[in-house]
Amino acid sequence: MNIVYLNGEFLPxxxxxxxxxxxxxxxxxxxxxxxxxxxxxxxxxxxxxxxxRCGLNALRIEYDPEELIEVHQKLLDINNLTDSExxxxxxxxxxxxxxxxxxxxxxxxxxxxxxxxxxxQRPSIESWLKGFRAVTVPDRRWxxxxxxxxxxxxxxxxxxxxxxxxxxxxxxxKNGIALEGAQNNIFVVKGGVLVTHPASQEILHGITRSVxxxxxxxxxxxxxxRPIQVEELETVDELFFSGTTTEVRPxxxxxxxxxxxxxxxxxxxxxxxxxRKKIGQPIDQDL
Ligand SMILES: Cc1ncc(COP(=O)(O)O)c(C=O)c1O
Numbered sequence: 001m002n003i004v005y006l007n008g009e010f011l012p013x014x015x016x017x018x019x020x021x022x023x024x025x026x027x028x029x030x031x032x033x034x035x036x037x038x039x040x041x042x043x044x045x046x047x048x049x050x051x052x053r054c055g056l057n058a059l060r061i062e063y064d065p066e067e068l069i070e071v072h073q074k075l076l077d078i079n080n081l082t083d084s085e086x087x088x089x090x091x092x093x094x095x096x097x098x099x100x101x102x103x104x105x106x107x108x109x110x111x112x113x114x115x116x117x118x119x120x121q122r123p124s125i126e127s128w129l130k131g132f133r134a135v136t137v138p139d140r141r142w143x144x145x146x147x148x149x150x151x152x153x154x155x156x157x158x159x160x161x162x163x164x165x166x167x168x169x170x171x172x173x174k175n176g177i178a179l180e181g182a183q184n185n186i187f188v189v190k191g192g193v194l195v196t197h198p199a200s201q202e203i204l205h206g207i208t209r210s211v212x213x214x215x216x217x218x219x220x221x222x223x224x225x226r227p228i229q230v231e232e233l234e235t236v237d238e239l240f241f242s243g244t245t246t247e248v249r250p251x252x253x254x255x256x257x258x259x260x261x262x263x264x265x266x267x268x269x270x271x272x273x274x275x276r277k278k279i280g281q282p283i284d285q286d287l
Contacts, residue, residue: 001013002079002116002118003075003078003079004016004075004114004115004116005071005074005075005113005114005115005116006018006112006113006114007110007112007113007114008113010074010075010078013116016114018112018114019097021097021098021099021100022094022096022097022112023094023095023096023097023098023100023105024092024094024095024112024150025094026100027100027102028149028150028151028152029059029094029095030059030061030092030093030094030095030111030112030149030150031052031055031056031059031061031092031093031147031148031149031150032090032091032092032093032148032149032150033048033049033051033052033090033091033148034048034088034089034090034091034244034245035048035072035088035089035091035244036086036087036088036120036244036245036279037072037076037081037082037084037086037087037088037089037117038085038086038279038280038281039082039083039084039085039280039281040076040081040082040083040084040087041280042072042073042089043279044207044211045069045072047207047210048207049065049068049069051148051205051207052065052068052091052093052148053065054147055147055148055149056093058144058147059095059147060104061093061095061111062107062111063093063111063113068091068113068115071091071115072089072091072115072117075089075115075116075117076089076117079117079118081117081118081119084119084120085122085281086119086120086121086122087117087118087119087120088117088118088120088244088245089115089116089117090115090116090117090118091113091114091115092112092113092114092115092150093111093112093113093114094111094112094150095109095111095112096109096110096111096112097109097110097112120245122247125283125285128249128250128264128272129264129287130252130264131250131251131252131253131263131264132167132168132169132241132249132250132251132252133166133167133168133169133251133252133253133254134162134167134168134169134170134171134181134239134241134251134253134254134255135161135162135165135167135169135170135171135254135255136170136171136172136173136178136230136233136254136255137157137158137161137162137170137171137172137173137182138172138173138174139154139158139172139173139174139179140154140157140158141154141155141172143201143202144201145201145202145203145204146199146200146201146202146203146204146205148204155182155183156182158170158172158182159182159183162182167253168249168251169181169182169184169241169246169249169251170182171186171251171254173230174202176229176230176231177197177202177227177228177229177230178197178228178229178230178232178233179197179202179203180197180203180204180206181241181243181246183243183245183246184206184208184241184242184243184246184249185197185203185204185206185208185209185241185242185243186228186239186240186241186242187209187212187239187240187241187242188228188232188233188236188237188238188239189236189237189238189239189260189265189267189268190232190235190236190237191237192221192222192267193221193222193223193224194212194216194221194222194223194224194267194271195223195224195225195226195228196209196212196213196223196224196225196228197225197226197227197228198225198226198227199225206242206243206244207244208242208243208244208246208247208248209242211242211275211278212242212248212271212275213225215271215274215275215278216271218274219270219271219274221267221270221271233254233259234257236259236260237260237261237265237267238250238259238260238264238265238267238268239251239254239259239260240268240271247272247275248268248271248272248275250264250265250268250269250272252264269287270287272287273287
């Protein structure tokens with residue numbers, strides 16, 4: 001039985017109900033987080049909850065996420081996910097139930113807090129080593145995508161464009177700049193330098209992105225945070241996406257053309273190997 005958390009209660013998913021007047025349902029007025037747990041240990045939970053706090057402040061939703069540490073752990077325990085290689089907890093907070101008006105509802109409106117846990121299956125190392133494919137898609141999102149809003153329609157359309165093209169990822173492009181993926185950040189490698197878009201309001205400040213940056217520092221890989229022109233993608237040696245459910249995912253073909261020499265590159269491999277070590281799940285074979 002899948003047990004979820006809703007507004008202070010742990011209950012079977014079938015019994016969890018949200019009002020049709022919830023502002024999340026009517027207006028996408030809310031934010032979310034997805035945190036990974038590796039064999040029962042949460043990874044970067046503080047960073048995820050800090051980003052959540054920033055989002056709550058930016059949207060002026062009054063809620064103290066302190067209780068959520070316990071909620072996360074209990075969801076893993078209660079759903080027998082502590083032995084899972086990878087599990088995730090999805091958490092969503094909306095402004096709550098109120099009469100539908102665009103402006104904020106009365107101050108005593110109580111936010112809706114919902115969370116569930118599930119097992120996550122990462123691709124096999126064999127398929128990882130073959131690499132993944134992506135397409136570029138116009139970025140049609142709003143101008144504060146650093147807020148992890150539940151309003152994801154442009155991301156949904158972009159992800160579907162990737163599915164329609166028969167590939168794995170969508171790379172969002174705005175004003176000639178390759179910003180990030182529909183659900184992940186991007187890194188390219190050019191002449192031995194790792195490059196990623198600066199943590200501005202035009203990308204989500206991925207927790208995995210910051211882990212990758214730390215790993216690059218520790219491996220002595222030079223790193224630049226600067227915009228990446230879309231034409232530059234034709235001359236990069238490597239490209240990979242990073243994210244909680246993406247981890248580190250190398251792209252070997254973009255828009256049907258090979259990235260670099262069309263194979264998973266050495267920097268992507270070194271970073272992924274270090275990432276797996278950091279989460280306590282090293283890869284047995286040499287990459
Ligand atoms: C648009 C976007 N960028 C980047 C990320 C990666 O963020 P994180 O590494 O915190 O999962 C996500 C994750 O959902 C995302 O939706």
